[in-house]
Amino acid sequence: MKAWLDADVTVATVAQRLRDDHSVAASESSVRRWIATYFADEVARARVTVPRGPVDPGSEAQIDYGRLGMWFDPVSAKRVAVWAFVMVLACSRHLFVRPVIRMDQTTWCACHVAAFEFFGGVPARLVCDNLKTGVDKPDLYDPQINRTYAELATHYGTLIDPARAFKPKDKPRVERPMRYVRDSFWRGREFASLAQMQSDGVRWSTEVAGARHCRALDGAQPLRVFEAVEQDALIRLPHRGFELSTWSIGTVGVDAHLKVAKALYSVPWRLIGQRLHARSAGDVVQIFSGDQVVATHVRRPSGRSTDFNHYPPEKVAFAMKTPAWCRRTAELVGPSCEAVIAEFMADNAIHHLRSAQGVLGLRDKHGCERLEVACARAIAVGDPSYRTIKGILAAGTEHAGEPPQRGAAAAAGAFLRGPEQFGTDTGSIA
Incomplete structure (x- = not known):
């Protein structure tokens, strides 16, 4: 039993194993009471939470998505799920809410840009969940950050610090307000369009959530604390806006072309059979082998973009x-x-x-x-x-x-x- 508890086996699983492996007909509640009685120290130790203490102004923002509910979209004439992108400044508790109906890479980055503009600056560290739009491969010591998200962080001069997987207490200041956002902003309200919903989210973040009396701030209002101590501590916004890019990976075919979205782009013939990364931004597609750009093309919605210099001369003599x-x-x-x-x-x-x-x-x-x-x-x-x-x-x-x-x-x-x-x-x- 102690070995199971040390391995973080849940009480429900303990009760199931007792019934299946040891023929002990005990309910889950009985097992829970027995553990609380005979392993009181272990139970108490597991419940201990170490307070982090105060967070320096401008040093951290916590980010997450929270489900709001279903909404009839007049554009698609269908009921769709609406999610709230929420960014909370850890020091002042001032928050930004943006309702979305997609959670893809473009939406994730656009919400960050909108949040930074709302706050008028950038926090030094971003604590996010392990979504694929943010983290390609979660790891406690060396997480692999999504390349587009990493470009955004580099552009704004901030650090991405993902929370541990399945550890919501690593970002409690964005987890706890989710119910408040859903109840105060969403429930019982009607929205004619997504644009109206998002503009109302900005107004609500300032006039309602920003004016609430926060117990963690000894009753102070988050907006007032933000204006007094945190606004000037944020990193200044860069003069140039962030250009959203999309990264993809694919294998070069025998025709020396790599598929990016619905189009095909040529690369040097020596890279046939290799897996390469492609970066699409604006009207340009760049193809990388490692960190080196091996091909650059004008972005196309479909079809082929071929540079005959990528082929051996004898193979393209007639075509040229x-x-x-x-x-x-x-x-x-x-x-x-x-x-x-x-x-x-x-x-x-x-x-x-x-x-x-x-x-x-x-x-x-x-x-x-x-x-x-x-x-x-x-x-x-x-x-x-x-x-x-x-x-x-x-x-x-x-x-x-x-x-x-x-x-x-x-x-x-x-x-x-x-x-x-x-x-x-x-x-x-x-």
Whole structure:
């Protein structure tokens, strides 16, 4: 029995184990009385609470959500649950209430920003619950703070100090007023919209909750104590507003793209298969490998955002040589080359794209000057095709006096007699 109590086994579980494992037919209340009689010291020791003493002005705020009730939302035409975001300054007991119908990352951070603006400053330490919007991985000694929440704390110069899991007494100054908020602010009132509800929450925090006589303050009003001793002790608000960001994590696919929300963004191909973090803020998406930014894109609602520099050059050579690229490159070679490419692009540019790429690819072997002369030669003979230009360069006849044969690359002979030499009458073949 003592081992169970030392392991913090509840009385209900003790009674259940006695019935199941030891055939002791004892009710929970009987077990509770027996423990109180025979383990009086242990029971008394467990009930001991050490007072924290006074809290320095501006040093701490305690934060939590509390359920208010159900409300008919005229926007969605449905009944929705309403929760109260509550931040209480531990020294003055002055509090801020903001009703919400969502408890996502955006709402969590927006409520903090609204609370800081309401108080006109920032407390040095934030004691919050272990919600996923605040703490990714609870731990007594090294909690892993949500990255967006950590950015907010860094921006405002405050410290996040999560309470221990399942220990509501770690933040009693926000836990105890929840019933008061629900009874005084919520019950028996009607609200036409969420905006009205939130504006009424600000007014109620100042005019009602701020003017109450608080027993913990020897009957003083929280608002008066706040104005007298705590307001000037808060950290000043930064000049620049907080830009809300959203973090996500995903695996890079074989196409070197990472999915963020409903869009896909390219990253360097060497990161294929790795899990990367993405930060979305405003119109920009940044992708991180560890603490290093490996890609930056303009934010998109859907579709793909691809930077071809993220691929090996040989993989994107064809995709990079678009019709626009062909026109720009031909301008650098010369007017004759530009005229040849313009003729390719004039009608169904996509079907003639490979020919245009082939002509411009001849620069690598023969140089721009020879290619320009060969293009002029091909235009002169009336056959500015890839095969003709390649044949001119291969034969080295771009500067020759006589015009080359059309399709000069072909060395085989040809039937050169005109069509009049051929007829359908087999009896009069020449």
